[in-house]
Amino acid sequence: xxxxxxxxxxxxxxxxxxxxxxxxxxxxxxxxxxxxxxxxxxxxxxxxxxxxxxxxxxxxxxxxxxxxxxxxxxxxxxxxxxxxxxxxxxxxxxxxxxxxxxxxxxxxxxxxxxxxxxxxxxxxxxxxxxxxxxxxxxxxxxxxxxxxxxxxxxxxxxxxxxxxxxxxxxxxxxxxxxxxxxxxxxxxxxxxxxxxxxxxxxxxxxxxxxxxxxxxxxxxxxxxxxxxxxxxxxxxxxxxxxxxxxxxxxxxxxxxxxxxxxxxxxxxxxxxxxxxxxxxxxxxxxxxxxxxxxxxxxxxxxxxxxxxxxxxxxxxxxxxxxxxxxxxxxxxxxxxxxxxxxxxxxxxxxxxxxxxxxxxxxxxxxxxxxxxxxxxxxxxxxxxxxxxxxxxxxxxxxxxxxxxxxxxxxxxxxxxxxxxxxxxxxxxxxxxxxxxxxxxxxxxxxxxxxxxxxxxxxxx
Numbered sequence: 001x002x003x004x005x006x007x008x009x010x011x012x013x014x015x016x017x018x019x020x021x022x023x024x025x026x027x028x029x030x031x032x033x034x035x036x037x038x039x040x041x042x043x044x045x046x047x048x049x050x051x052x053x054x055x056x057x058x059x060x061x062x063x064x065x066x067x068x069x070x071x072x073x074x075x076x077x078x079x080x081x082x083x084x085x086x087x088x089x090x091x092x093x094x095x096x097x098x099x100x101x102x103x104x105x106x107x108x109x110x111x112x113x114x115x116x117x118x119x120x121x122x123x124x125x126x127x128x129x130x131x132x133x134x135x136x137x138x139x140x141x142x143x144x145x146x147x148x149x150x151x152x153x154x155x156x157x158x159x160x161x162x163x164x165x166x167x168x169x170x171x172x173x174x175x176x177x178x179x180x181x182x183x184x185x186x187x188x189x190x191x192x193x194x195x196x197x198x199x200x201x202x203x204x205x206x207x208x209x210x211x212x213x214x215x216x217x218x219x220x221x222x223x224x225x226x227x228x229x230x231x232x233x234x235x236x237x238x239x240x241x242x243x244x245x246x247x248x249x250x251x252x253x254x255x256x257x258x259x260x261x262x263x264x265x266x267x268x269x270x271x272x273x274x275x276x277x278x279x280x281x282x283x284x285x286x287x288x289x290x291x292x293x294x295x296x297x298x299x300x301x302x303x304x305x306x307x308x309x310x311x312x313x314x315x316x317x318x319x320x321x322x323x324x325x326x327x328x329x330x331x332x333x334x335x336x337x338x339x340x341x342x343x344x345x346x347x348x349x350x351x352x353x354x355x356x357x358x359x360x361x362x363x364x365x366x367x368x369x370x371x372x373x374x375x376x377x378x379x380x381x382x383x384x385x386x387x388x389x390x391x392x393x394x395x396x397x398x399x400x401x402x403x404x405x406x407x408x409x410x411x412x413x414x415x416x417x418x419x420x421x422x423x424x425x426x427x428x429x430x431x432x433x434x435x436x437x438x439x440x441x442x443x444x445x446x447x448x449x450x451x452x453x454x455x456x457x458x459x460x
Contacts, residue, residue, distance in 0.1 A: 009029065012029070012240075014233045014236040014237055014240065020207070020208070021207060021229065021230070021233060021256075021259065021309075022155075022309035022310070022311055023252070023255070023309060024251060024252070024255045024308040024309055024376075025308070025310070025376050025377050026244065026248040026251055026252065027245060027247060027248050027251075027377075028243065028244055028245070028248050041310075041313065041384055041413070042150075042313070042384050042385065042386055042412050042413045042415075042441060042442075043307050043313045043314070043381065043384060043385040043386070043410075044142075044143060044146050044313065044314045044315070044385075044386050044387075044441065045303065045315045045317065045385065045386075045387040045388070046123055046141075046142065046143045046184070046185075046315070046316045046317065046387075046388050047317045047318075047319060047364060047387065047388065047389045047390075048119060048122045048123070048184050048316075048317070048318050048319065048320075048390065048391065048392070049319045049320050049357075049360050049389070049390075049391050049405075050115075050118065050119065050319075050320040050321065050322045050324070050391060050393065051320065051322065051337065051338070051341040051391065051393055051396040052341070052391050052393035052394045052395060052396040052404060052405060053065070053066045053081060053353075053354075053357045053391065053394075053396075053404075053405035054066070054081065054343070054350045054351070054353040054354035054357055055067060055080065055081060055354065055357070055405060056393075056394035056395045056396075056400075056402070056403045056404060056405060057343065057345065057350050057395045057397060057398075058345070058395075059345070059347050059350050060350055060354065060395075061403065063079060064079050064080055065079065065080060065081055065350070065351075065354045065357075066080055066081055066082065066096070066357070066405045067080070067094060067096035067097070067403075067421065067423070068080055068082075068094070068421055070421065071421050071422065071423045072420060072421065073419050073420055073421075075089075075094070075421040077089070081354050081357035081358040081361055081405075082094065082361055082407065083358065084358065084361050084362040084364075084365040085361065085365050085368070085407070085409070087365075087369070088365060088368050088369060088372065088409065089418075089419055090418050090419040091368065091372065091382055091409055091410060091411060091418045091419070092368075092407055092408070092409050092418055092419065093407065093408040093409075093416055093417075093418055093419075093420050093421075093422065093458060094406075094407045094408075094420070094421040094422065095406050095407065095408065095422050095424060095433050095456070095458075096403070096406070096421065096422070096423050096424065097403055097423050097424045097425070097426065097428065098403070098404055098406060098424050098428050098429065098430040098432075098433055099394070099401060099402045099403065099404065099427065099428065099429055099430065100118075100121055100122075100125070100392045100393075100394075100401040100404055100429070100430050100431075101401065101429055101451060102121045102124075102125050102126055102127045102429075102431070102450055102451055103117060103118045103121040103127075103392045103393070103401040104400075104401055106127055107130075109130065109175065110130055110174070110175075112174050112399075113130070113173065113174030113175065113176050114393065114399040114401070115173065115181070115322035115323050115399070116172045116173045116174055116176035116178075116180055116181050116322065117130075117174075117176055117180055118322060118391075118392040118393050118401070119180060119181055119182075119183070119184050119318065119321075119322060119392065120138045120179075120180040120181075120183075120184070120186075120192075121138070121392045121450075122184050122390070122391070122392040123141035123142050123143055123184050123185065123186070123316065123434075124138050124139035124140065124141045124142075124186055124450060125139065125429070125430065125431035125434055125449060125450025125451060125452070126138050126139030126189070126450050126451075128176070128180050130174075130175050130176060131175070131176070131177055132170065132171030132172075132175050132176060132177050133177065134177075135190075136177050136179045136180065136190065136192060137189050137190050138180070138186055138189055138192070139186060139189050139450060140186055140187065140188055140189060141184065141185050141186045141316070142434055142437060142438055142449070143158060143160075143185055143314050143315075143316045144158065144185060144186060144187045144188075144193070145438060145443060145446075146314055146438070146441050146443070147314045148187075149442070149443060150313065150314075150441075150442070151312070151313065151314050153313075154310055154311060154312050154313055155311050155312070156205070156206075156306075156311055156312040157312065157314065158185070158312060158314035158315070158316070159196070159202070159205075159306070159312055159314070159315050159316075160183065160184075160185045160193050160194065160195040160196065160315075160316045160317075160318075161195060161196050161197075161202065161299050161303075161315060161316070161317045161318070162182075162183075162195035162196070162197050162317070162318040162319075162321075163197065163292065163295055163296060163299070163318065163319050163320065164197075164318070164320055164321035164324055164326070165197065165283065165284070165321070166178070166182040166183075166194075166195060166197065166321075167181075167182060173323075179192050180192075181321060181322055182194075182195065182321070183195050183318070184316050184318050185316040193316075195316070195318055197284075197285065197288060198285040198286075198287045198288055199266060199269075199287050199288070199289075199295070199298040199299060199302060200266055200270070200285075200286070200287030201285075201287070202299070202302045203262065203263070203266060203302060206302060206305060206306055206309075206311055207229055207259075228260055228263055229259070229263065230256055230259065230260055230263075237252070237256065240252070251375075255305075255308060255309075258301070258304075258305065258308075259305060262298065262301050262302065262305065265294075265298060266287060266298070269286075269287060269288070269289045269294070269298075270286050270287055273286045273287075273288075273290075274286060292326065292328060292330075293330060293363060296319065296363050297363070297366070299317065300363075300366070300367040300370070301370075303315050303317070303367070304367070304370055304371070304374065304381075307371075307374075307376075307381055307385070308374065308376070308381070319360060320337070320360075323338050324336075324337050324338055325337060325338050325339070328356050328359055328360075330359060331355045331356045331358065331359030332355045332359075333352045333353070333355040333356050333359075335352060337356065340352060340353045340356055341353055341396035341397065342396065342397050343396075343397050344397060345397060353396075357405070361389070364387075364389055364409075368382065368387065368409045368410075371385055371387075371410070382409070382410050382411065383410075383411050383413070383414070384410075384411070384412070384413050385409075385410035385411075385412070386408065386409075386410045386412040386415075386416065386437065386440065386441065387408065387409040387410050388406070388407075388408050388437065389406070389407055389408075389409070390404060390405050390406035390407065390430075391404055391405050391406075392404060392430075404430060406430060406433065408437070408458070412440050412441065415440045415458075415459060416440060416458055416459060417459070420460075422456075422458075422460070424456065428456070429450070429451055429452060429453070431449055431450035431451050431452035432452045432453060432454055432455060432456040433456040433458070434449050434450065434452070435448065435449040435450075435452040435454075435455040435456065436455045436456035436457060436458045437458065438455075439455050440458055440459065
């Protein structure tokens with residue numbers, strides 16, 4: 001049922017009848033894990049939000065609605081959409097004044113296709129081939145370069161998540177396949193990876209990685225009986241606790257309670273969505289909340305569980321879809337997203353769009369705080385995480401790709417100090433920063449990435 005003795009393996013699991021749950025890091029695992037401590041265990045989270053930022057418009061730049069006025073460590077976020085990060089500033093590195101030239105049109109026929117082309121460039125920094133067919137081509141994304149090197153140490157090398165709907169095929173606009181709009185993760189230049197929108201699918205995949213309790217029939221039976229996966233593990237949990245100290249028992253209880261809470265939230269969402277009441281998102285899967293904040297919160301909680309149990313260390317997370325007309329009333333802006341991003345250069349509308357930007361950053365800040373509060377051995381998850389957040393678009397009103405919004409959170413195992421605003425030289429490609437990220441993650445042998453000319457120094 002589990003490994004007994006004085007020390008536990010990092011791969012110890014709770015196994016019951018028809019259910020298996022991986023464990024978080026426990027003190028009892030430390031001696032057994034000691035030989036592997038030299039292995040790189042940095043977690044990587046790559047988050048894209050479409051449509052750029054108000055702070056990339058001329059008025060937004062002047063008013064510092066994204067990048068603060070000051071560089072170095074004494075920066076002020078009070079006017080910026082990054083102000084939700086202020087309590088976390090010691091773990092945040094802002095990199096400003098970068099462009100994404102690979103997202104620009106390279107030919108006359110590509111003009112006007114920015115919405116359909118941009119997402120494919122964010123993590124690849126490559127210019128996608130213009131096609132509405134299946135012969136898509138772009139580049140290998142940084143999450144997959146990292147997963148191909150270090151993701152094989154975990155049961156799931158990487159996961160790809162999204163919030164908005166995806167099209168299954170065909171063209172989206174201006175001669176571009178919807179594939180370019182629907183994913184940010186590419187395993188190779190010709191192999192885009194599908195993204196999971198349904199939190200229930202993510203939960204079942206995470207809890208089923210060890211080959212038990214993964215059948216559709218078993219999962220359906222648990223839901224019909226309104227039972228938790230933990231109900232099948234009561235005996236295994238009790239036996240494991242006999243071999244744990246008081247601190248580890250508390251950590252285990254907290255972890256299992258978190259699993260149960262996520263499970264309850266999923267069950268509530270599915271119950272409401274199956275009730276027959278009108279939905280805001282009638283075409284969405286049963287497990288998808290109509291609330292954007294609830295959906296994003298569930299996806300972040302699932303990532304946290306995956307990191308705690310070391311099921312995977314790599315996530316690509318797409319928070320929006322180009323041309324989306326979704327509204328975010330919690331932001332204080334009532335306008336739909338796409339029209340709000342086309343602010344016409346008017347200061348009042350730019351400030352309204354900035355409210356949406358701030359709201360999105362606020363949701364990410366909550367996840368960063370969770371990482372900071374979660375212990376992993378003698379460190380926190382945030383100590384050993386590198387999270388990037390940004391957009392391949394700059395001023396959405398102009399559909400340009402200059403001075404794009406971007407920041408990094410986490411210390412990447414000590415490789416990044418944090419607490420800095422680094423302003424790049426004019427004309428710097430974001431690909432240079434991405435190459436710096438790859439070097440920070442341990443892929444120092446890579447000499448280029450996308451259209452990079454040199455690696456941007458993130459460890460200064």
